[in-house]
Amino acid sequence: MKNLLSMKDLTIEEITTILDRAEILKQYGIRELPVNYMVSNLFFEPSTRTKMSFEVAERKLGLETIPFEAGSSSALKGESLYDTLRTLEEIGMDVVVIRHPEERYYEDLIGKLNLAIINGGDGSGQHPTQSLLDLFTIKEAFGGFKGLNVLIAGDIAHSRVAKSNADALTMLGANVTFLCPSEWAGEFPSVCEWEGVIEESDVVMLLRVQHERHDGESRFTKEEYHQRFGLTVEREKMMKPGSIIMHPAPVNRDVEIAGSLVEGRRSRIYKQVENGVYIRAAILEVLLKGRELTWRKSLRVPM
Numbered sequence: 001m002k003n004l005l006s007m008k009d010l011t012i013e014e015i016t017t018i019l020d021r022a023e024i025l026k027q028y029g030i031r032e033l034p035v036n037y038m039v040s041n042l043f044f045e046p047s048t049r050t051k052m053s054f055e056v057a058e059r060k061l062g063l064e065t066i067p068f069e070a071g072s073s074s075a076l077k078g079e080s081l082y083d084t085l086r087t088l089e090e091i092g093m094d095v096v097v098i099r100h101p102e103e104r105y106y107e108d109l110i111g112k113l114n115l116a117i118i119n120g121g122d123g124s125g126q127h128p129t130q131s132l133l134d135l136f137t138i139k140e141a142f143g144g145f146k147g148l149n150v151l152i153a154g155d156i157a158h159s160r161v162a163k164s165n166a167d168a169l170t171m172l173g174a175n176v177t178f179l180c181p182s183e184w185a186g187e188f189p190s191v192c193e194w195e196g197v198i199e200e201s202d203v204v205m206l207l208r209v210q211h212e213r214h215d216g217e218s219r220f221t222k223e224e225y226h227q228r229f230g231l232t233v234e235r236e237k238m239m240k241p242g243s244i245i246m247h248p249a250p251v252n253r254d255v256e257i258a259g260s261l262v263e264g265r266r267s268r269i270y271k272q273v274e275n276g277v278y279i280r281a282a283i284l285e286v287l288l289k290g291r292e293l294t295w296r297k298s299l300r301v302p303m
């Protein structure tokens with residue numbers, strides 16, 4: 001694996017390798033790598049969890065994290081993403097984590113760069129590292145994916161998490177159902193009533209309403225949205241025994257989920273955050289290992 005761009009690109013074996021490695025890292029701790037690789041986190045959209053958990057994973061792996069501030073970089077002078085990355089590659093970067101508002105920003109970069117690219121979210125496209133940590137969290141709760149019923153509720157059309165998870169969970173044998181207002185379903189078939197699906201769901205995954213990606217006003221007030229499409233306290237009582245609640249966060253409390261459920265007994269929301277560090281460390285290890293093997297081969301250094 002040279003880059004991590006989309007869940008669509010991963011095989012079941014590659015997903016399993018990352019999940020298994022994250023499990024070992026969680027059990028035994030993240031150790032420093034023998035080589036001092038350089039990494040930079042390029043965030044052209046806001047982030048708390050993805051950016052900071054990558055930073056923590058990088059520190060624990062002993063990587064040199066070179067700061068990049070999009071707001072004070074030469075991207076503001078019009079430098080293209082390719083030229084920015086070509087420059088960072090020449091400076092010595094081995095890996096970059098990129099979050100960018102443009103969907104599939106990486107398409108123009110494939111095959112042109114030697115550094116490894118990890119997609120930290122592309123517009124409404126994909127969010128593979130979030131998907132992998134979600135898979136890890138689901139596997140921790142249920143031991144696997146086959147036959148699980150996963151209900152994803154919220155702003156589906158604008159959600160890169162919904163798309164990444166639908167791709168991955170379907171490939172792994174889970175049944176995915178979407179619940180949302182009809183105009184937010186995008187390309188996916190969806191339902192708009194909780195009754196009949198919530199009782200059967202093993203995982204209820206809520207998504208934030210992404211106002212920043214909408215044109216114009218929503219037809220719902222926050223309260224109306226909560227009552228119609230949110231996970232209310234009353235609906236949580238309809239969930240089956242052993243089922244869990246997830247959310248990639250940030251959370252709008254009392255909009256897509258009742259505030260009191262965020263840290264309730266079914267919630268894995270902060271577990272997802274914790275697991276993000278191990279998954280991101282595992283991804284960095286896998287990509288850097290592949291890079292080292294290529295480098296040793298090119299220099300004919302014994303492996």
Ligand code: CP
Nearest residue numbers: 047048049050248249
């Ligand atoms: N879930 C997620 O991607 O959060 P951030 O936007 O804070 O990184």
